[in-house]
Amino acid sequence: MKIILFSIFLILVGSVSSFNFLVFCPLYAHSHHKFLAKIADTLSDAGHNVTFLAPIILRKYENVKYLESTKDIVYIQPSKKLESLGVTSDYSKFWSQDATAIQFVPAIKAFTRMFQQLYEDLKNDLSVLDELKNRKFDAMVFEFLCATSYPIAEYLEIKALFPSLSMTHHPFMSRLIGEPSSPTVMPSMISSFGDDMTFSERLQNTIGDVFFNLFVHPPPMVSFKNPERLVDIADMTARSPFLFMNGNPYLDYPRALLTxxxxxxxxxxxxTQMKQEKLSEEYNQILNKNKKNVLISFGSMIFSKDMPTIYKQTIVRVIESFPDVSFIWKYEEDDVSFSKNLSNLHFSKWVPQTALLADSRLSAFITHAGLGSVTELSYMGKPAVLIPVFADQLRNSKTLERHNGSITLSKYDLSDFDKLRSAIETILTEDRFKINAERLAQQLQDQPVSPHDLLVKHAEFGAKYGELPNLDPISRQMSYISFYMIDIIVFVGSIVLLVLALFFVIARWVLRQCLRPKQKVE
Known part of the structure; x- marks a missing residue:
């Protein structure tokens, strides 16, 4: 009997295999870290060995706790040049500037310079990567935006790569794997349009898409092993078994996807965890003062303190017009002299956003529409006023607005008292927004397969089998002419024209014969 039980135990143990995952996450932007850290923790919770490789770029993120279950964390200290590149990045200008594809390119290039310098630093000192070689990783998860990931993966000889994106969509990624991504029906990564576009909007979206493809691309990087060979980023992406995207089909625009x-x-x-979070006594007192409460936060990359003074003054005037509503405003400095010392306005440099969104006493959220905030408020069923500032926030706001639980304003509307007040009043008084927001939250809770299961099962499958050529569509290798059937259209069109021409010649001949005058016979 003992032998049988022991045999069963061996079978069960043998059937459960853990994989070695490397999650590569340069520390430069809060939302990106949070996304990759959650992937790492989810894989750790599933019983796998996860190493979190975190080169530091911005010091302020060095001591932020992003990980719960993952204990194997490898930090890489920045060179002086890399640290200076991170510090000089300033996005506050987008409070007063448009964020079109052309104007956003310099910000993208700033990220590219950071990652290029990180690559140079690693190339000059491979000691950390040499230590990691012994761990024999089965798979690597990284953000596609950071091209430095590819020479690292090649150097460590990792067989399965999982390029990921903390945003919902990247046309360049889609095209690399042969996935349809037409700008006529799919808003680009930083588009301010929805999926139902006018001719003018489709034209702008297409121009922006083409502009990005021409001017925003990863820099050339040579192999850490062989300085004579360039790393083929496009090919490595195409051969990846899976790509993990921070989009949700029940929230985002419907589109054609590859497996x-x-x-x-x-x-x-x-x-569940969010609803169990406890608020401090300070926040409990604020939420208990009035029946309605509003949270204001513009995220972690662009700060409220940097917005134009007229925006701050307008927000304060609007808050003053709602004396029976409490407002909590995430504001990053102590000087709040513009606030008129309103009794219903409370400032905090940091807010427990998830706990507040999960609290039934919170009535609405005024947010910049960062993807993390949009996802959290969607799962919690909170009505919102969305005020996107730059990057993918414009696209996120349109994505959520189509579910009829939110109102979108332009950042320039922050100087318009009537528009801002009307939007907040509508969100607070019209039940349809709350009903629609809660309906979306229920759908996300009840989705047939959870994001957790999708990640774990695909990550395990990819780690086990590596590259999956059977998932690589032949369309990726087709020419533009073949893919869009231009050759077939020309061929069929030529035949049709030939037949029509022949028909015309025959008809003309028959007509001439019929109309020819009859000759008299003498």
Missing amino acids: KTVMIGGISVNA
Whole structure:
């Protein structure tokens, strides 16, 4: 009997295999870290060995706790040049500037310079990577935006790569794997349009898409092993078994996807855990003062303190016009002299956003529409006023607005008292927004396969089998002419024209014969 039980135990143990995952996450932007950290923790919770490689770029993120379950964290200290590149990045200008594709390119290039310098630093000192070689990783998860990931993966000889994106969509990624991504029906990564576009909007979206493809691309990087060989980023991406995207099909625009693209949007939201979070006595007192409460936060990359003075003054005037509503405003400095010392306005440099969104006493959220905030408020069913500032926030706001639980304003509307007040009043008084927001939250809770299961099952499958050529569409290798059937259209069109021409010649001949005058016979 003991032998049988022992045999069963061996079978069960043998059937459960853990893989070695490397999650590569340069520390430069809060939302990106949070997404990759959640992937790491989810894989750790599933019983796998996860190493979190975190080169530091911005010091302010060095001591932020992003990980819970993952204990194997490898930090890389920045060179002086890399640290200076991170510090000089300033996005506050977008409070007063448009964020079109052309104007956003310099910000993208700033990220590219950071990652290029990180690559140079690693190339000059491979000691950390040499230590990691012994761990024999089965798979690597990284953000596609950071091209430094590819020479690292090649150097460590990792067989399965999982390029990921903390945003919902990247046309360049889609095209690399042969996935349809037409700008006529799919808003680009930083588009301010929805999927139902006018001719003018489709034209602008297409121009922006083409502009990005021409001017925003990863820099050339040579192999850490062989300085004579360039790393083929496009080919390595195309051969990846899966791509993990921070989009959710029940929230985002419907679109054609390959099996390679795995939508894990919502992976960073644990609704049950959020609802169990406890607020401090300070926040409890604020929420208990009035029946309605509003949270204001513009995220972690662009700060409220940097917005134009007229915006701050307008917000304060609007808040003053709602004496029976409490407002909590995430504001990053102590000087709030512009606030008129309103009794219903409370400032905080940091707010427990998830706990507040999960609290039934919170009535609405005024947000910049960062993807993390949009996902959290969607899962919690909160009505919102969305005021996107730059990057993918414009696209996110349109994505959520189509579910009829939110109102979108332009950032320039922050100087318009009537518009801002009307939007907040509508959100607070019209029940349809609350009903629609809660309906979306229920759908996300009830989705057939959870983002957690999608991530774990695909990550395990990819780690086990590596590259999956059977998922690589032949369309990726087709020419533009073949893919869009231009050759077939020309061929069929030529035949049709030939037949029509022949028909015309025959008809003309027959007509001439019929109309020819009859000759008299003498």
